[in-house]
Amino acid sequence: MHDAATQWVVFTDLDDTLLDEQTYSWSAARSGLELLAGRSIPLVLVTSKTLAEVEPLRRDMRLDGPFIVENGAAVFVPPDSGWPEATDLPEVAGYRCRLFGRPYAEARRFMASQAARLGARGFGDMTIDEISARTALPADAAGRAAERLFTEPCAVEPDRLAELDALARRAGFRILEGGRFYHVVAAGQDKGAAVRWLIAAYQRRWPGRRIITVGVGDSPNDLDFLSVVDAPVIVRRPDGTHIRTDGLPQVLLAAGIGPAGWNLAIHRLLGDGR
Ligand SMILES: [Mg+2]
Structure with missing residues (x-):
């Protein structure tokens, strides 16, 4: 071997x-x-x-x-x-x-058009200071986390999660649970x-x-x-x-x-x- x-x-x-x-x-x-x-x-x-x-x-x-x-x-x-x-x-x-995956602009469009109605907020809706506070990353590292090309980490109340996932699937995305955030990712990735x-x-x-x-x-x-x-x-x-x-x-x-x-x-x- x-x-x-x-x-x-x-x-x-x-x-x-x-x-x-x-x-x-x-x-x-x-x-x-x-x-x-x-x-x-x-x-x-x-x-x-x-x-x-x-x-x-x-x-x-x-x-x-x-x-x-x-x-x-x-x-x-x-x-x-x-x-x-x-x-x-x-x-x-x-x-x-x-x-x-899919281009980040498409995940942002989903956040703005549908997820926002459920109170979900993505990195694109947050300041670097907020991302820094939520991740315990220093500001420069939080800025790098915000430089997204494909997927969108987001915060959502647990009781809206199933609804968010259903909306995501209809739009060709799905919701992936990560360590600190949920992630809007392309359905096929x-x-x-x-x-x-x-x-x-x-x-x-x-x-x-x-x-x-x-x-x-x-x-x-x-x-x-x-x-x-x-x-x-x-x-x-x-x-x-x-x-x-x-x-x-x-x-x-x-x-x-x-x-x-x-x-x-x-x-x-x-x-x-x-
Ligand atoms: Mg891990």
Whole structure:
């Protein structure tokens, strides 16, 4: 299984998984990141975050490969990264982009025309100060969270949620529950579809290698991408629990919260001469 023809690829959620819930720091996972870099194992970020939020994280983590933003709305492939099929993809913000979502303006139109009647408010209705207060992000980071290309995080009263979801579905969207917000996303997008496309792209890039995939997440909206990897991992939530993983075979329940659990799982799966 660990011969030269084996190529591991690791897919990971960010919020509450690789990033600490309170501090947004990944420092507890540093040695696991170094392990992956030392073995030239690609680490693919699969996140609800925006391109503007992911770019500084990729620089800090020294990642140079593809990544998935806004809950599977798009796979971004960096230019000049040697991906044969990437030149056929449209260019967005300086990257090659495989699009699964819809343009942000369409989510905003839905918010303004329908969701607003239910009292739902999206990032586009909030000031940077309000986003900062609701997320505990500093103002500059909150500004990057507001630089949306596809999906709209929103706040809605729980008793209006079912109604909002019904309206969203009629308009070709659906409502996805995230850690702090609900997200208006295109009906056809999820993290799993984006990850499945990227696994196939890796296989085309390295036809002679056997691709083995790891996926790490913490919450129900990660289950669709964890179900398409070979080795799914769930880290503990901030309260110490694991989410239910019924129907997810051979899942590894990491023995730590967020990035600490991430680090333990990566060392267990890939460490010590494997
Ligand atoms: Mg998460």
